[in-house]
Amino acid sequence: MTYANTLADPRVAHALDRMFAAADRDKEALAAADLDAFAAMTAHERADAASDVYMPVSEAGGRLLYSLVRAVRPSTVVEFGTSFGISTLFLAAAVRDNGTGRVVTTELSPDKAAAARRTFAETGLDDVITLLEGDALETLAALDEPAGFVLLDGWKELYLPVLRVLEPRLAPGTLVVGDDVTMPDVAPYLEYVRDPANGYHSATFPVEDGMEISCRL
Structure with missing residues (x-):
């Protein structure tokens, strides 16, 4: 059966409901965790330590992403941080409903x-969907096509390094979305994209x- 909005497909809707419920349970565990010790780990160590923890985009954020991708109609969506x-x-539901394109996503765990x-x-x-497993700074460096839309939602201190890897593949008009921008580790990234001199x-x-x-200008 074909749906006007793939998010209404029961397979997709049930998967999202299941995962958001699991993410809500994980919020309680995260609140009790030693976040300072977690922050001191390397990216690989954090990926191992959080291999069973949901750290998702919000539902409202997800629906915003769906609408943006529908509007932009990119041939390639690049996501840093699958979880x-x-x-x-x-992202993939939007690509499916556009009738064109694909999602290239990355995950370290x-x-x-x-x-x-x-x-x-x-x-x-x-x-x-194409899932690239491993260090995004390495896997995305091998991307051989322009990125028409980018979502940054992995480790926050890597937003700027990942963006710099992708910049040669960003055409004018490309949208880059960074999630969780109230977190302190995102500050260098925000300073960069908010400076008009950086384009x-x-x-x-x-x-x-x-x-x-x-x-991208």
Whole structure:
């Protein structure tokens, strides 16, 4: 059956409901965690330590991403930070409904990558998703096509390094969205995209912990 909005497909809707419920349970565990010790770990150590923890985009943020991708109609959506695939489903649903394009997403944790692949297959969206497993600074450096839309939602201190890797593949008009911009580690990234000298027009959208929507000029 074909749906005007793939988010209404029961396979996608049920997967999102299940994962958002799990993410809500994880919020309690995160509140009790030693975040200072977690922050002191390397990216690989954090990926291992958080291999069973949901750290998703909010539902409102996901729906915003869906609408942006529908409007922009990019041939390639690039996502930094798959986790269990919540945000990826919103992006892939938009690509499916556009009738063109694909999502290239990245994940450092092998456990999360495996779980995400299962979900992509269960929802029938795996044919429009390519998951690159490993260090995004390495996997995205090998990207051989322009990125028409970018979502940054992995480790916050890596937003700017990942953006710099992708910049040679960003055409004028490309939208770059950074999630959770109220977090301190995002500050260098925000300083960069908010400086007109770096070639972006940037605005903050007040959803959950904030999204920065930057247009490549």
